Amino acid sequence: MPLPFLTQASAPLTREVETVDEHGERGTTSIPAERPLTLYVDRRELVTLMTLGAHPEWLVLGYLRNQRLVESPDEIESITVDWDVDAAAVKTRRGIAKFKERTARRVVTTGCGQGSVFGGLMDEVDSIHLPEATITQAQLYAIVNAIRLQESTYKSAGSVHGCALFEGGKMLLFVEDVGRHNAIDTIAGWMWLQGAAMTSSNKVFYTTGRLTSEMIIKSAQMGVPVVVSRSGITQMGQEIAQKLGLCAIGRAMNKRFLCYAGCERLQLQPELAAPAVA
Known part of the structure; x- marks a missing residue:
C-alpha cells in the first residue's frame, strides 16, 4: 500500500513580544510559539498536543506509532493539519480495532508540556529486542x-x-x-x-x-x-x-x-x- 498523504503545514516557530528588562528598558525578544493541536482519528477526538508545529504531520504519525495504536504507516490514508482550527485529522484505511478500549487508560508522563501515553507503559518492553550496536x-x-x-x-x-x-x-x-x-x-x-x-x-x-x-x-x-x-x-x-x-x-x-x-x-x-x- 502507498504511504499516507501528509499535508505540509509547518507553523512559525517563534514570535516577537515586547519586554521590559531589569533597567526598565523596553525591547523585543523572540519566544517559542507554542500552540495546541487537537488530534482526531476517524473523526473521534483523541488528544490535544501542545507543540511548536515544526513538523506536525510527522509528530502525529510518530505519536500514533509510539502509542501502539497503529502498526504500519500504510494503515493511515491521510494526515491533514489545519492551523486555522488547530486540528489534525487522521483518516485510517480500515479503522483502529478496539479504539475506545485501547485509549481508555491514560498515563500522564513527566514530560515538559505534559505528555501522556495510552495503555500500559511497560506492555511492550519484554518483546523489544534491540540490534547489536556500539x-x-x-x-x-x-x-x-x-x-x-x-x-x-x-x-x-x-x-x-x-x-x-x-x-x-x-x-x-x-x-x-x-x-x-x-x-x-x-x-x-x-x-x-x-x-x-x-x-x-x-x-x-x-x-x-x-x-x-x-x-x-x-x-x-x-x-x-x-x-x-x-x-x-x-x-x-x-x-x-x-x-x-x-x-x-x-x-x-x-x-x-x-x-x-x-x-x-x-x-x-x-x-x-x-x-x-x-
Whole structure:
C-alpha cells in the first residue's frame, strides 16, 4: 500500500513580544510559539498536543506509532493539519480495532508540556529486542559537539527541548518542540516514513531532556540502541534501559558524561577525556 498523504503545514516557530528588562528598558525578544493541536482519528477526538508545529504531520504519525495504536504507516490514508482550527485529522484505511478500549487508560508522563501515553507503559518492553550496536567515546564527543554547533530555536528563544537522530556520527534529523516527548515522536514519525532506510543498527538518539521511562521505551520502540542526553536519568528510566540492554548516557556536555546502563555498548577511550580536576 502507498504511504499516507501528509499535508505540509509547518507553523512559525517563534514570535516577537515586547519586554521590559531589569533597567526598565523596553525591547523585543523572540519566544517559542507554542500552540495546541487537537488530534482526531476517524473523526473521534483523541488528544490535544501542545507543540511548536515544526513538523506536525510527522509528530502525529510518530505519536500514533509510539502509542501502539497503529502498526504500519500504510494503515493511515491521510494526515491533514489545519492551523486555522488547530486540528489534525487522521483518516485510517480500515479503522483502529478496539479504539475506545485501547485509549481508555491514560498515563500522564513527566514530560515538559505534559505528555501522556495510552495503555500500559511497560506492555511492550519484554518483546523489544534491540540490534547489536556500539558507540565509541570519540563518536559520543562528536555528537555532543554537533549539537553544540546546531542552529536552534533554543539559542534564539529558549524554552524548548531538542532531539536528534544520528547514524555513524552523522546527524540525520534535528527537531525541537515544547516537550521532549513531542520531539521524539516527530523523529519516530519521520523514521517510519523512511521504511527500510532506517533498519541500520548504528542509530543514536540524542535529547536535551532527562531520560525518563517514556523516553527510553520510545527510543527502544524505534529500534535505537543508544540514547544520549545532556541531562540525567530517572530510576525507572535506568531500570528499563538496563533490562533492555540499551546504552543510556547522560550528563553529556563538553567531554564529560555518565553511562547509566548498557555500558557494554560504549567503547571507552579515556585518553580523549578532559584532564581530571585535581
